[in-house]
Amino acid sequence: MTKYPMTVEGSKALEAELEHLKKVDRPRIVEAIAEAREHGDLKENAEYHAAREQQSFCEGRIQEIEGKLSNAQIIDVTQMPASDKVIFGVTVDIINIEDESALSYKIVGDDEADVKANKISVNSPIARGLIGKEIGDIVAIRTPGGEVEYEIDDVRYV
CATH class of the missing domain: 1.10.287.180 (Transcription elongation factor, GreA/GreB, N-terminal domain)
Structure with missing residues (x-):
């Protein structure tokens, strides 16, 4: 199962x-x-x-x-050794390359997702684009308004 x-x-x-x-x-x-x-x-x-x-x-x-x-x-990511890699459960800070705006998201399960609380589903396009990447990586996320590039600024295991 x-x-x-x-x-x-x-x-x-x-x-x-x-x-x-x-x-x-x-x-x-x-x-x-x-x-x-x-x-x-x-x-x-x-x-x-x-x-x-x-x-x-x-x-x-x-x-x-x-x-x-x-x-x-x-x-429980707090029980894992912290690293620079984006995985399920971490809080990731990203910066929009174009306008330098900063965003922070926690990657959570489907039932926990709440965009207003900055919690995004592990299956969302943003999370899928971020998982496996590390601090300093630049990722291109496909959005309804077109492709947007973000730089991973920080990964927190909180």
Whole structure:
């Protein structure tokens, strides 16, 4: 079975969500279903149907998270010897050669990606272009606006 890379922070976030779903949301939904059943006729009981739908979404998400965690390969870059090479889990600082603007990205798993938090998926074009390169290398990244060249300024194993 294929393992998918995930950072320690990503696995902890999924585990916290899973625990919340199992210990808070699931009991609340079961209680809502029981309460709605007491109102009588289930065919025309909107509260019952809404609670059942919530239950379906909750159980689906629980299964999805459990599947992701069981197929995750958790990578902790803080336990690895630091080097100048870009690998999964590192934070990389890059400089746009054309306008000298600086960017910083953390390369994370697909489920953890959040561009607003400067976390990009390992499968994104930028990350694929950076992985395996070292500080000082110049990489050409194909973007919707054309090819952009970046220089790798720093690699941090944090």
